[in-house]
Amino acid sequence: MGFTLGSVLMRLGMTGPDEVSVDAITLFVLLLSACIIIGHLLEKSRWLTESVSALLIGLCCGVVILLRTQGKSSHILVFNEGLFFIYLLPPIIFNAGFQMKKKHFFQNFSTIILFGAVGTLISFIIITLGSLQLFKKLDIGFLEIGDYLALGAILSATDSVCTLQVLNQEETPLLYSLVFGEGVVNDATSVVLFNAIQRFDLSHITSTIALQFIGNFLYLFFTSTVLGIGVGLLSAYIIRKLYFGRKLASDTICNAPTESPSHMTCTSKGLVNDTSEAPLEPCKEHSTDREVALMILMAYLSYMMAELFYLSGILTVFFCGIVMSHYTWHNVTECSRVTTKHAFATLSFISEIFIFLYVGMDALDIEKWTVVSKSPGTSVGVSLILLALVLIGRAAFIFPLSFISNLTKKSQNDKIGFKQQVTIWWAGLMRGAVSVALAYNQFARSGHTQLLGNAIMITSTITVVLFTSVVGGLLTKPLVRFLLPLQKHSGRTMMSDFSSQKSLNLPLLIGQESEVAIGCTNIPQVPSLRMLLTTPTNTVHHYWRKFDDAVMRPVFGGRGFVPYAPGSPPELVVQ
């Protein structure tokens, strides 16, 4: 076995650029497992996040391979952005939509859209114009105007994944929902922007082209969203129609993995638990696998259909996730619910770790650095400029837009304080895998990075990603504790939010419940115009709920009306 292992290690570096070998997959799976285990062991250390440790493991592994192959290669898989966009990104974005706190998201909807769409545009413009001006003085290779625009889009994509690992949902719920919501919308905006840039010939911009560009952007945004919602609703409808009539006939218990074959996973037998845990909910034999499979396939279908029609798959699959969690998820059995919830999170988790591991490993790719090393000063200069532009670009929209957002809020508690603004600014600085993938897409399209300009752009992007991930990952938690030491503060903000909204919604809610109880007769409870003006979101939310209850839920399913359960979080009822 000894010599076999040796030959395996020898083979690792020899893998050609195109073939994905058994060796590479094995090593990668091994490293992924190692990352998860190490990530768990480091959980108590509040400094290192899972992403950063995966990055560092990737870097170490890259160094080892680099040494073993005498500097020929640092990676075992060549970054294939097809792999990234077709297999790794969809589960992450879908899961983001699926697991999202919809109520928080829609409560802060205007602020999130302001940050995520308008803010990303501001950041994009500043990075593009800044690099256009500043790079003239540096001796980098020729870059087209499209390259600068792409650079703006690439570096405007914040890394919502990494960000989530440093903010705590319980401690700072408002910040959390703002940064998370912004991150998702921002991802979509950057990718849509990037696609729009690649599709247009932007070497000579006229006002017509600029208008077309904006039109295209809006068209992409709208159609992608509609497609995602459509596929999500279709999945809800299909699963409801297929299983609805039979749900009550189920009297089987699902559990005990060893007791059933491939397709008969829910047997009609009970279960002896090894702890004093209660047995699980009843669920229908065989239907769980079908339901879960259908949900996975239709979610993926929404992404691929968007790509097929040249739309933004990322937006589509995000909205598909939201719709699926609002309707489809409530139409399936209890077993399917637990399974989908955790299976989607696990797939997303593996994809994330995979990406960070790869980025770490790929950062050392020798080809690019050889080209760049001829002009180290330039490269360092470009990286510093880009880093500065990222910092400025984010500051340039967080503070003004927070000011605007605060103008619309009446209550002092709803406003975003200065310290919170600083935290939002800092927490969203991290750049991640989306940036790297887009950079490869733009600057390594021929598969090689031997042009100086392209090589510098890629290495600088990687530098920015590594720097912001590591520094941001290490410093954000201490910063949050330093800036917001009264963790009750933002908590109070949220709670007062709840209570103010509850006092507003509770009668409406009760009205709705009684409506259902007495058979949907319309009790006149139309809010006044003044109410609409002062609390627009809540009232829009109210109309949406009325529409949802009257039209959507009877067709597509969804959570039923349950009496308020003591101890349950209010958003589950109010949502």
Next chain:
Amino acid sequence: MGFTLGSVLMRLGMTGPDEVSVDAITLFVLLLSACIIIGHLLEKSRWLTESVSALLIGLCCGVVILLRTQGKSSHILVFNEGLFFIYLLPPIIFNAGFQMKKKHFFQNFSTIILFGAVGTLISFIIITLGSLQLFKKLDIGFLEIGDYLALGAILSATDSVCTLQVLNQEETPLLYSLVFGEGVVNDATSVVLFNAIQRFDLSHITSTIALQFIGNFLYLFFTSTVLGIGVGLLSAYIIRKLYFGRKLASDTICNAPTESPSHMTCTSKGLVNDTSEAPLEPCKEHSTDREVALMILMAYLSYMMAELFYLSGILTVFFCGIVMSHYTWHNVTECSRVTTKHAFATLSFISEIFIFLYVGMDALDIEKWTVVSKSPGTSVGVSLILLALVLIGRAAFIFPLSFISNLTKKSQNDKIGFKQQVTIWWAGLMRGAVSVALAYNQFARSGHTQLLGNAIMITSTITVVLFTSVVGGLLTKPLVRFLLPLQKHSGRTMMSDFSSQKSLNLPLLIGQESEVAIGCTNIPQVPSLRMLLTTPTNTVHHYWRKFDDAVMRPVFGGRGFVPYAPGSPPELVVQ
């Protein structure tokens, strides 16, 4: 949108042989969803199984594409046996091991091994020798001796997946466990046999080479099993060590998909259910994703490591599944258990449907049929001969080996009756995706099938697979009802099995429980030699349990000792 859809449909046929395009993936995902929905709608019809309907949908789709492309191509993805062996087969085999009724399997262990290993060898020899003799009279191209041996291995691989869909676990538990167990061992035997054939130069067989061949076969079988068990135990150990100490500290509830971000899937909040269902078990925040991810990755790692060391991944991952369900599964949280159980079943389910869909679509691949159509008579003759050999080869081991197996059984109820033997013979006739994948591996290695002999072998294999799947899928259920109309009969066999074993094991079990209760002092309860001789399996099982409880479970975890719960199935306690 109309013209876009048209151009999409146009593009479908144009896909080159090597590239996997967005179009192809989209269509495939769409077809998979359709198969699941149609499979569900056909569930009540006891004639069509999911596999057969996927096959037929694939065939129909192949016809449509064939017509659209004016006969140029019938598939949207070229059969890539790398895809099959690296991505599709591992989940199916792992899930078979993971979901297996271990008690049934080990209770009928000798019979299953007899059928699965010895029987497959008999079938292999008969098909090889038969085709060697009969093909001489037909004008087919030149085939080496290795090709005939490969053919024997290819057509000895029964399709356990398809088989399971026609036998009912509740109605005929003994048949079910025999056919399923045999199918799994048979899969492994065929693949190991096939690999051994491909690795040896068998053009001139000497006794030395034959001995080497047998030695190689045994070596592969043994090392692959050990590797699978090793990785499974490692996963149990790691998860136990990582999470054991913290399990009791968990006070969070997991559920409600929409309420947490990617990594914080178990929030500390309760849940308002839409039905009167009890809330789920508590489980540790974040740990579920990690546990599930680790289990998936380590299962896959075992398969890839086996492939890396040129062992049989299929055997390795099967035993890894068994060990994981026996130890690892009991070390994780309740949420992880439900998730892994259904996620693995779902992955396996999707892989199966994918394979059948593909086989149906690929059956029409025009290239092979063009070559074959020059000698249609020969092709039909070869298919008929192979079909007959499959029937004879299976009969040649089922009836003699059942006779041998019956000799070792004392009780009349434990014996396999003649009608049951006929059912086992018939239910195991189906050939499936493993056969097709192996046939491609052997006869289409250059990527083309223009040699007459190779083309005939592939088309004949496909014919046998289609014929046995469709006919077997349609007729097995009626046959079982016709041959075994007293469905209680075999049920009674199983129940008497239980009671006879319970009467034997119950005092031992109680002894073991009290051992644990009083701290593992050794109560002298060694079974007598006579007992060992008359009921060897049960006593081996008893020693294994002692070893398991004393050595294995303290290290690797596993099910704890629970008092016998009324209403729970006895195998859960006795197992």
